[in-house]
Amino acid sequence: VKAYIEGLSQLTPDGVTAFLEQEEGKKLLQPKLDKYFNTGLETWKNNNLSKLIDDEVKTRFPEKDAKDIELEKIRSDLQKMQIEKQRESLTNKAIKIANEQKLPIDLVDYFIGEDEDKTTQNLTRLKEVFDTHLQSAVDEKLKAGGTTIQSGATPTTFTMEQIRTMSESDISKNWEAVQQVLEGNK
Numbered sequence: 001v002k003a004y005i006e007g008l009s010q011l012t013p014d015g016v017t018a019f020l021e022q023e024e025g026k027k028l029l030q031p032k033l034d035k036y037f038n039t040g041l042e043t044w045k046n047n048n049l050s051k052l053i054d055d056e057v058k059t060r061f062p063e064k065d066a067k068d069i070e071l072e073k074i075r076s077d078l079q080k081m082q083i084e085k086q087r088e089s090l091t092n093k094a095i096k097i098a099n100e101q102k103l104p105i106d107l108v109d110y111f112i113g114e115d116e117d118k119t120t121q122n123l124t125r126l127k128e129v130f131d132t133h134l135q136s137a138v139d140e141k142l143k144a145g146g147t148t149i150q151s152g153a154t155p156t157t158f159t160m161e162q163i164r165t166m167s168e169s170d171i172s173k174n175w176e177a178v179q180q181v182l183e184g185n186k
Contacts, residue, residue, distance in 0.1 A: 087112065090119050101127045157181065 019025040094108045111122035
């Protein structure tokens with residue numbers, strides 16, 4: 001009873017404050033404070049947090065009005081048109097080069113580069129590869145037919161006047177070409 005009475009004597013505001021500042025008082029009071037704080041925080045989050053987030057998002061990423069959206073669309077369309085025009089110009093240039101170099105026009109689209117120089121380089125490389133491949137295919141075809149290919153040999157044609165001025169040894173060297181000319185003049 002005496003302890004109880006002594007405990008009641010501490011129920012003064014100063015006594016309660018002194019008790020709460022002690023380790024036992026803190027252990028008793030802290031869970032209750034945490035509970036009230038968490039409840040208050042959750043209530044505040046539910047009432048205010050979404051509005052604060054929305055306001056911050058609007059501040060960082062302001063909404064675009066119809067004019068801004070339309071302007072972006074126009075810029076995008078203009079850029080697409082410029083790219084298409086450049087591609088068309090490069091295609092026309094590539095077709096011209098392909099015609100000059102006797103390349104297949106069907107392949108031109110695959111060799112268009114980002115600018116005229118790159119396109120020209122691509123088509124020049126195609127010409128080199130195409131000619132090499134074509135020559136090897138012709139050589140193989142001729143070999144398969146029994147024809148031997150002499151490097152540097154070119155077919156010779158003559159006019160009647162050249163044949164008249166040839167020596168007998170020149171005529172015999174070029175007998176096949178001379179014979180073709182004579183048969184063509186009959």
